[in-house]
Amino acid sequence: MNALLYIFTLYILECVGLRDLQIHVPVAIPSGSTLQMNCTYDLENTALYSIKWYLRDQEFYRFVPKESPPTRVFAFPGITVDVQESDRNKVTIRNAQRILTGFYKCEVSADAPLFHTGIKTKLTYVTDEPSSPPTLHSNKMKYSAGDVINVSCITGESYPAVNVSWFLNNQTAKTVELVSITTYSEKREAELLITKSYLIFRIDRLSFPTGRIRVRCEISQFDLYRSSSEIELIDNAPPKLAEVIEPTPPPRSTGNAPRLRDWTSIITSFTMAALTFIVHAELLLV
Template sequence: MRKMTPIVKKIVSCLALLFVGTANTLRSVQIHVPKAVLTGQDAELTCTYELEGAQLYSIRWYKNMVEFYRFVPKESPATKVFPVAEIKVDVAASDQNRVVLQEVDRTLTGEYQCEVSADAPLFHTEIKSSEMVVVEPPLISPNVTSDKMTYSGGDHIHVNCSSPPSLPAANITWFVNEQMVPGFTASHTLNFSNGYASSLATLELEAAVMSPVPSLMIRCEAAIFDVWKSTSHTLVLRERSANPASALGRSFTGSSAETCLPTIIVVLLHIFLQIILTYTETLR
């Protein structure tokens, strides 16, 4: 039997589409890939679709257009895993809708594609893609430092927050007296040859002249996407008194002497008079 030429195949497909209609086809293909996942954890990738009257022919998963997983319901076994460096598929947890990657590491950062194909006669195929980042967080929490530990009204205060190397660099948020600071100097990152990057952010404050709170509690928070977050220690800056020595004398030493001395004299006079009266009564 003579094989069909490409032109004949195209005509047959068009005729099939006219007779079968749009009811028996593939619709609403969507891919769901974690935007970020911590290194060492599992990642679940899902692909949803609607087969309106058609049958599923195959599901194929790719990383950067290299196939690593296939599901074909008409084959036995239905699943097939292809050897791709560092990709470990949990076959027992994977099926026609999802594929589970075990213990991901930084090499699995990239673009993932899901290709869905309907069965004959149309073999309608759609492919969707999405990015995933594997996060390697810093080994320690961020650190906060200040150019001064005490302040007076009107002083300018410079506070730095540094987050150690991570992949990717962490974003930094400031908190003053447990209130998030909406705007601050942009974070600077220092990149290293291995792809890691550290973060540094500077917060500039002007101390209020008449502050209702005689201290500033400052901390910073480092975060990478929504998979890792850590906070620094809280830095407490104290407001300087205008004249602490004189204030201490007025409130403690001076007032005590001025109050106690007259009281002691009155008590002693009272005791002396009592002694004299008692002695006079005895003589009588």
């Protein structure tokens, strides 16, 4: 009987404890800002024994309700914990720098008798935005049909590397035929990176009937940073001459009435004859 009671008690205890553990960490934050992370959980009426926070498996913050004080901070290069803004659910780090990029782990343990423990991990980036907008350069600014255009887009130093998108006349370059894109990053001092991307395509006037091609390189870093640069390529073909249109002749008269200019001639002749008659009459009277 006692054995059955013991087994039943263990079953009940196994059905309660830590549930629904979730870690809430931003995907990315800019360097120098505040990093606040949360752990939510349901202990189902069991007391909290401890909550611990790790970066790359190294503990830097602990909360134990039964201890006094309940919070403990462990030395970690670059981490400054704001104890006033940290508790059993959250931890706050001030002035976060790039070196704090990594996997953060929240470990929650329920109290006796089972000490159920749950762990959740999530990656976050502390970013340095590019030091300058992207720079564009083309192997030629004027083109002819069949030419191969090579445009480079080079970014300023950043961490991590930026994403690069290309556009031709506001159309995503990847959807244009005969387009090749190559992108890679180079490491510089202090783990910073520059990104180089090359857009290569063959000119087809059917694809660019206006004679002008706007090439745009757009870079982004999560939802924290976005910038772009643009150049315009011009068709090198000679301009077409305007078509000469012959003037339309005036309509021909279809009736018996004389044209307007014939009436004008008649009136003019009549007027001159009348003036001549008057002049002669005045001379005879004299």
